[in-house]
Amino acid sequence: MPDNTFPKLHNAMWPGLVGKGEEESPISLERMLDLTEAADVDGQKFDGVDLFLAEPHTSIDIDDDGIKSLADNIGIRGLSVGSAVAPVWPPVGGGSAIDPGEGRQAFLTAVEKSCRIMRRLKDLGVREGGVVRIDTATDVATWAQDPARNTAAIAETFRQACDIAVDHGERLAAEGEVCWGGMHSWKHMVDLFEATDRPEALGFQADLAHTMLYALGVNAPEYALMTSQQLDDQDLLDDALRTITDALRGYTIDFHVAQNDGTVHGTGTHDKTGRHCLATDPKGKLDVIRHSGFWMNDSEGTATRAMRHICWDGCMFPNAVLESQQTWNDILAIMLRVRETHGWSE
Numbered sequence: 001m002p003d004n005t006f007p008k009l010h011n012a013m014w015p016g017l018v019g020k021g022e023e024e025s026p027i028s029l030e031r032m033l034d035l036t037e038a039a040d041v042d043g044q045k046f047d048g049v050d051l052f053l054a055e056p057h058t059s060i061d062i063d064d065d066g067i068k069s070l071a072d073n074i075g076i077r078g079l080s081v082g083s084a085v086a087p088v089w090p091p092v093g094g095g096s097a098i099d100p101g102e103g104r105q106a107f108l109t110a111v112e113k114s115c116r117i118m119r120r121l122k123d124l125g126v127r128e129g130g131v132v133r134i135d136t137a138t139d140v141a142t143w144a145q146d147p148a149r150n151t152a153a154i155a156e157t158f159r160q161a162c163d164i165a166v167d168h169g170e171r172l173a174a175e176g177e178v179c180w181g182g183m184h185s186w187k188h189m190v191d192l193f194e195a196t197d198r199p200e201a202l203g204f205q206a207d208l209a210h211t212m213l214y215a216l217g218v219n220a221p222e223y224a225l226m227t228s229q230q231l232d233d234q235d236l237l238d239d240a241l242r243t244i245t246d247a248l249r250g251y252t253i254d255f256h257v258a259q260n261d262g263t264v265h266g267t268g269t270h271d272k273t274g275r276h277c278l279a280t281d282p283k284g285k286l287d288v289i290r291h292s293g294f295w296m297n298d299s300e301g302t303a304t305r306a307m308r309h310i311c312w313d314g315c316m317f318p319n320a321v322l323e324s325q326q327t328w329n330d331i332l333a334i335m336l337r338v339r340e341t342h343g344w345s346e
Contacts, residue, residue, distance in 0.1 A: 002336065004343030007296075008047035008309035009335045010082045011036040011328065012256070017052055019316030027322055029057040030073075037077040039328040044336055048080035050130070050311045053114050054087040060113045067117060071124040081121050082130035082309045083173070083205075083254055086114035088137045096138040097157040098150045098181070104157045107137060111161045115168035122169075129308045131173040131254045132165060133205055134158075135180045140219045143181025154182045155195035162201035173205035173254040178218040178264075185220030186211070186244045193251050203253030206295045207313055208286055209260035209276045211248075215240035218264055231262045231285045245294040253306055255295050256313035257338055259284040276314040278327065279334040289337050296342040303344050310338065 013036075016027030036046050053060050058070060074081055088094035088110045095106030114132045121127040136143070136154050143150045158174070165172050174192070178184045182192050189204065196202055215237065217224025225240035226233075259277040262285045277284045298304050312331045321327055 002044065002340055003345060004339050005345045006305070006343050007307050007339065008080070008082070009332070009339060010048040010050050010309050010311040011039070011046050011331070012050050012052075012311050012313050013057060014050075014052035014085060015313075015315050015317065015322055017054070017057060024319045026056055027319060031323075032057075033074065033077060033079070035323075035325060035328050037079065038325055039332045041329060041333045041336055044332070046079065046332060046335075048082050048309060049074065050082050051084040052087075053084050053117060054092045058117070060087050060093065060110060060117075062117060064120065067120045068124060071121055071126045075126045079126075081118075081127040082311065083133060084114060084118055084130070085133045086110050088134050090137065094137055096142070097134075097136045097154045098138045098142065100153055100156070103137075104160070107134075107157055108160055108164060111172070112164045112168075115165055115170045118170060119168045131171050131203070131205065133173050133175055133254070134161060135175055135177065136182045138181045140179065140181045140184045143184075147182075151182050151188075151192060151195055154192060155197075158192070158196040158202060159198055162196070162198040166201050171200075171253060172202045174202065175205040175207060175210070176214065176248070177207075177210045178213045178220070185217065185223040186214040186247055187223045188220065189214075190247050190251075199251070204248050204251035205254040205256065206245075206248065206252050207256035207258050208288065208291060208295075209256075209258035209313070211244055212237075212241070212260045212262075212286060213264065214244050216262075228262050234287070237285070241291060241294050246299065249295060249298070249304070252295055255292075255307050255310045257288060257292055257310055257335060258313045259286055259288055261285060276316060278314065278317070278321070279312075279330045288334055289341055292338045293342045296338075303342060305344060310335070 013032045016032045094110040095103030215225045261277050261283040
């Protein structure tokens with residue numbers, strides 16, 4: 001048996017939905033749960049899943065009977081629920097956090113409905129913790145038209161979202177991706193947290209693939225710490241990632257293990273986002289095991305224990321890859337190594 005039992009290891013359900021375009025159909029939640037449940041490495045399994053609260057997986061308007069069925073379906077597999085993505089974007093019914101009118105109201109409605117679902121899953125006994133994920137739901141170009149004013153508007157939306165989360169006993173986490181205005185660099189992310197000033201209710205969701213693009217200054221060249229041509233210089237990459245993690249680790253309450261080959265990729269509203277690689281991709285630029293420790297440990301290398309679970313995130317792969325059980329076995333193997341290296345027991 002492994003020495004470390006924390007953090008718990010979760011698999012993301014949204015790779016079955018994100019980036020499908022017109023060429024491939026979504027993979028159902030049921031199928032994603034099947035693949036997660038079946039993953040096995042020497043008898044060790046995933047502990048849980050993180051959800052995407054949008055059709056065709058889980059409707060944001062799911063009723064109580066539907067939530068109970070969802071809880072039963074996940075719990076009977078020996079899995080728990082951790083975090084969830086709130087559908088705050090206009091294409092799925094949300095709205096831009098910059099817009100002080102209808103956009104803000106739609107954003108807050110998505111947050112409220114998401115918090116309701118996640119609180120109910122907690123009440124039903126299939127969820128012990130985790131966060132509700134948000135972002136600004138607006139593009140960098142729109143934010144850049146008036147950075148100061150737009151950051152202030154986002155901060156106000158986030159503060160109101162925090163009030164909703166606290167009322168439901170939840171915490172929010174903003175995921176740092178270079179495609180979202182006001183969150184598109186490590187420095188802008190820190191500025192937004194300071195402007196919002198709700199540390200008890202709002203934290204950072206770090207994703208290895210996305211935060212590596214912070215180092216490259218994608219969409220924010222003024223805060224670049226290195227170039228893409230320098231990614232094979234591990235010392236330089238380490239220094240850049242230390243700068244980013246030192247700035248954001250104190251805010252970090254949710255963490256995604258991931259890999260990135262140094263390129264960017266986007267579909268729809270996700271413009272210039274990090275290209276996730278498979279766990280075994282030889283083109284990956286990150287030392288996934290070691291670099292996970294930059295987020296999970298403090299500057300002295302001691303586990304912060306800020307996250308009770310961690311999640312694998314890998315999006316925009318062909319369905320043939322996602323339908324292969326070996327894909328998920330390989331991912332679980334990496335997650336187990338991350339926990340054995342940087343985890344703890346209680």
